[in-house]
Amino acid sequence: MPAVERLSGWDFATWRSASEDPALRSTMIGLLILEKSPDWERLVERYDRASRTQLILRKRVVEGPVAIANPRLVIDPNFDLSFHMRRFTAAEGTTWADVLDECRRQSMTDFDRDRPLWECWVIEGLAQDRWAVLIKVHHALADGIAAAHLLAGLCDDNNVETFASSIGAATHKAAPPRPPLPSLNPLNWLGD
Numbered sequence: 001m002p003a004v005e006r007l008s009g010w011d012f013a014t015w016r017s018a019s020e021d022p023a024l025r026s027t028m029i030g031l032l033i034l035e036k037s038p039d040w041e042r043l044v045e046r047y048d049r050a051s052r053t054q055l056i057l058r059k060r061v062v063e064g065p066v067a068i069a070n071p072r073l074v075i076d077p078n079f080d081l082s083f084h085m086r087r088f089t090a091a092e093g094t095t096w097a098d099v100l101d102e103c104r105r106q107s108m109t110d111f112d113r114d115r116p117l118w119e120c121w122v123i124e125g126l127a128q129d130r131w132a133v134l135i136k137v138h139h140a141l142a143d144g145i146a147a148a149h150l151l152a153g154l155c156d157d158n159n160v161e162t163f164a165s166s167i168g169a170a171t172h173k174a175a176p177p178r179p180p181l182p183s184l185n186p187l188n189w190l191g192d
Helices: 009-021 040-053 096-108 144-155
Strands: 004-006 029-034 059-062 073-075 085-089 117-124 130-138
Touching: 029 096, 040 085, 040 117, 096 117, 096 130
Parallel strands: 085 117
Antiparallel strands: 004 073, 029 130, 059 073, 117 130
């Protein structure tokens, strides 16, 4: 994937329509329910690794100098994984209906448009001693199939069994070396 790329026609349409009308948000929400607590450091490391191999996780939308030009996706030189990943403990008595209500609220909440358009929350202390991972992605970054590929990149490198075990099992095999950070050319807005 190149460091700079134009938004496609459909992605441009989802970006522009959501920018102009909050009722037309183009957000995808994923909710994973886990039977045990994920290891936070492992989860952060996995997302960091994925952001180095699936560069779309490090790209933000940059509008052109002319409104009719398609915006570009460029690597954010100030990418900060801690902005995109959060964890919190649910209030006592939180129900699964409350979790789904939060998913609905997040689907209608806009992204910080100066950062890559995705977020992830780990919700601890849910009913039946469960945990949830809520993932939010703007449609301009990925359609359903691309989102599945992103999730696969988070879940499987070198045939790791499952996402849940790869972020929590004590017997997890050592991860391969972390890929290098992508190179940046902030002056190259138009791409190669």
